[in-house]
Amino acid sequence: xxxxxxxxxxxxxxxxxxxxxxxxxxxxxxxxxxxxxxxxxxxxxxxxxxxxxxxxxxxxxxxxxxxxxxxxxxxxxxxxxxxxxxxxxxxxxxxxxxxxxxxxxxxxxxxxxxxxxxxxxxxxxxxxxxxxxxxxxxxxxxxxxxxxxxxxxxxxxxxxxxxxxxxxxxxxxxxxxxxxxxxxxxxxxxxxxxxxxxxxxxxxxxxxxxxxxxxxxxxxxxxxxxxxxxxxxxxxxxxxxxxxxxxxxxxxxxxxxxxxxxxxxxxxxxxxxxxxxxxxxxxxxxxxxxxxxxxxxxxxxxxxxxxxxxxxxxxxxxxxxxxxxxxxxxxxxxxxxxxxxxxxxxxxxxxxxxxxxxxxxxxxxxxxxxxxxxxxxxxxxxxxxxxxxxxxxxxxxxxx
Numbered sequence: 001x002x003x004x005x006x007x008x009x010x011x012x013x014x015x016x017x018x019x020x021x022x023x024x025x026x027x028x029x030x031x032x033x034x035x036x037x038x039x040x041x042x043x044x045x046x047x048x049x050x051x052x053x054x055x056x057x058x059x060x061x062x063x064x065x066x067x068x069x070x071x072x073x074x075x076x077x078x079x080x081x082x083x084x085x086x087x088x089x090x091x092x093x094x095x096x097x098x099x100x101x102x103x104x105x106x107x108x109x110x111x112x113x114x115x116x117x118x119x120x121x122x123x124x125x126x127x128x129x130x131x132x133x134x135x136x137x138x139x140x141x142x143x144x145x146x147x148x149x150x151x152x153x154x155x156x157x158x159x160x161x162x163x164x165x166x167x168x169x170x171x172x173x174x175x176x177x178x179x180x181x182x183x184x185x186x187x188x189x190x191x192x193x194x195x196x197x198x199x200x201x202x203x204x205x206x207x208x209x210x211x212x213x214x215x216x217x218x219x220x221x222x223x224x225x226x227x228x229x230x231x232x233x234x235x236x237x238x239x240x241x242x243x244x245x246x247x248x249x250x251x252x253x254x255x256x257x258x259x260x261x262x263x264x265x266x267x268x269x270x271x272x273x274x275x276x277x278x279x280x281x282x283x284x285x286x287x288x289x290x291x292x293x294x295x296x297x298x299x300x301x302x303x304x305x306x307x308x309x310x311x312x313x314x315x316x317x318x319x320x321x322x323x324x325x326x327x328x329x330x331x332x333x334x335x336x337x338x339x340x341x342x343x344x345x346x347x348x349x350x351x352x353x354x355x356x357x358x359x360x361x362x363x364x365x366x367x368x369x370x371x372x373x374x375x376x377x378x379x380x381x382x383x384x385x386x387x388x389x390x391x392x393x394x395x396x397x398x399x400x
Contacts (some may be wrong), residue, residue, distance in 0.1 A: 002162040004173040007200050008262030011177065011193055012270050020192075020270065023277040024185035030284045031225040037291045038227040042334045045369075045379040046291070047228045049386065053394050055095035057237035058213050064088055068397045071096075072383045087135050094130035098123070098214065103221050103228065111187055111222045114215065115179040115194065117171040121147045123211045124204050138206045150205045159251045161202035170201045184223065191219045192276040193269060196250045200264075220280070230287040235279030243279075246272040290390055293335065300334065301327045303388040307365060319361035325350050326358055330367065330379075338378035 012020065037043045052071050059065040066088035070080060074089035075096070102123075106114060113119075125147025128136055136144040149168065154161045162170055174197055181190040198212045217231050236243045250268040260266025304323035311319045329347035333339060339347070345355040359377070362368040366382030381389065387398045 002166045002170070004166075004169055006162070006263050007170065007174075007197055008264065009260050009266050009269065010174070010197055010262075011181075011190060012266055012273070013260060016266065016270055017189070020189050020273055020277065021185050023274070023281065024188040027188060027225065027277060027281050027284060028184055030281060030288065031227070031230075033288045034227040034229050034284070034291065037293075038229065040335055041337060041379045042296070043227075043229060043291060045334075045381045046390075049381055049383065049394075050229065050231070051096045051099050052092070052383075054099060054217070054231045054233045055092040056394075056396070057233045058095060058210060059088065059091050060237045061213070061240050061243070062209060064091055066092060068383055068394060087131075090131050090135055094127050095210070095214070097130060098127055099217065102126075102214075102218055106218050107221050109222055111191075111219055112179040112182070114219050114222055115175045117168070117175045120171060120198065120203065120211060120215065121149065123214055124148075124207055127210060127214070128207060142205060144204075144206050148205075149203050152205065154202060154205070156202060157248060157251075159200065159202075159248070161200075167201060167203050171203060174198060174201065187223060188220075188225075188277065188280075189273055191216055191223070192273040194219075195276060196247060196269065196272050199247060200251060216276075225284075229291060230280075230283045232276065232280050232283060235283045236276075239275075239279060242275060246275040290393055296334070296389070297327070297331050299389050299391075300330055303367075303385060304330065306388060307361075312364075314360060314364050317357070319364065320354065320357040321361055322348075322350065322354065322358055326362070330362070333368070333377060334379045338376040340376055341374065344377050 034043075052068070052075070056065055056068060056071060064087075066074075066080075066085060070085065070089055071092045073079070074093050079089055080086045106119075128144055128146035136146070138144060149164070151164050153163065174194065178190045178194045181187050195212050195216045198215065199208055202208050204211065213233055213236065217226070217233060220226050220232065221228070246268075250265065250272040252265045252268050254260055254263060254265050255267070260269075301323060304321055304326055307319065308321040308323045311321075313319075325348050329339075329344055332347060333344070341359065344359060345352060348355045348358060350358070359368065363370060363377075365385075366380045367385060368377045369380035370377050383397060386393055391398065
C-alpha cells in the first residue's frame with residue numbers, strides 16, 4: 001500500500017547537494033546573460049518560433065510530433081486533411097497556446113505558488129480542453145477527461161503508479177515540500193526533483209509527461225530564468241533516451257544505508273536532477289550564443305542576398321530585395337526598434353517606387369511584419385528564415 005512516505009526523499013540530503021548547488025548557481029549566472037537581449041526586437045520576434053519549437057520537442061518525446069512546417073501551417077489555421085496528422089497539429093497548437101498564456105499569468109507569481117496541487121489539474125484540464133472530444137483518447141482508446149484525476153491503476157514501464165485514492169494525498173505532500181523552498185539555487189534543485197516526483201505520482205490517465213514538462217518550464221520562467229528564450233524541453237527531447245533512463249533510475253527503491261533515508265533511491269534522484277540541470281545549462285548557453293549580436297548582421301545579409309537571387313512572384317510582380325540597400329534598414333529594425341514606413345523608405349535610400357517594392361517583398365516573405373497596410377514595420381522571423389539566421393537552432397527546420 002502506497003503512503004506519502006513512499007516517494008521520499010523529495011529533496012536530497014545536504015551531504016550530496018554541493019554538485020547540484022554548483023550547477024544551479026551556474027544556471028542562474030548563465031541565464032542572466034540573456035537579460036541584455038530579452039527586450040530587443042530580435043528576441044521578441046524569436047519567441048513565437050521558440051514556443052513552436054518547444055511544442056515540437058515535447059510532442060516528439062511522446063512520439064506525437066508533426067513537422068515544423070505543419071506547425072506553422074496550423075498556426076495559420078491550415079490543418080492537414082489526414083486525421084492523424086491533424087491531431088498532431090492540434091497537440092502542437094494546444095501547447096503553444098498554453099505556454100504563451102501561462103507564461104503571462106503564472107510568470108508574475110512566486111515560484112512557490114506554482115506548486116499548489118490545483119495548478120497541476122488545471123494544466124491538464126486546459127491542455128486537453130484545447131483538443132476536440134474526438135481527440136481526447138489514449139493510444140489504447142480510453143477517454144481522457146480534462147483535469148480528471150485517474151480512477152484506475154496503471155503501470156508505466158517497471159513503475160506501478162500509486163493507487164488512485166492516494167493521488168491527492170501525494171500531490172498535497174508534493175506541494176507542501178516544494179512550496180516551502182525559498183533560496184534560488186535550492187529552488188532550482190526543487191524544480192528538478194518535483195519533475196520526477198510528479199511523474200512518479202502519475203496523477204492522470206494520460207498526459208502526465210506533458211504536464212510535468214510544462215510545469216517545469218513555467219516554474220523556471222517564474223523563477224526569472226528563461227526570459228522567454230530557452231526551455232528545458234528542447235534539451236530533454238534531444239536527450240530523450242537519457243531522460244527516460246534517469247527518470248526510471250529515480251523510480252528505484254533505496255538500495256542500502258548509503259542511499260539516503262527514504263523509500264526511493266536518493267542516488268537515483270540526484271542522478272535525474274544532475275541530468276535535468278545539465279540540460280537546462282546546455283540550453284541556456286546555446287541560446288546565449290544564438291542571440292549574440294555578433295555575426296547576426298552577416299547572416300542577415302546572407303539571407304537578403306539569397307532572397308535577391310531567388311525572386312518569387314507577388315501578385316503580378318517579381319519580388320525585389322536589393323540586399324545592400326536593405327541590410328542596414330533591416331538590421332536597425334532587428335536590433336533597435338520598429339519604424340514607420342516613411343522611416344524605412346528613408347533608411348533604404350532608394351526611389352519611392354523601389355522602396356515600396358522592397359518593403360512589399362520583405363512583408364510578403366515575412367521578414368517584416370505590420371498590423372495594417374499603414375502600420376509600423378517590425379521584425380518578423382518566418383520559419384523559412386531560421387536556417388540562415390539561426391542555423392542549428394531547430395535542426396528539423398534545416399532538414400525540411
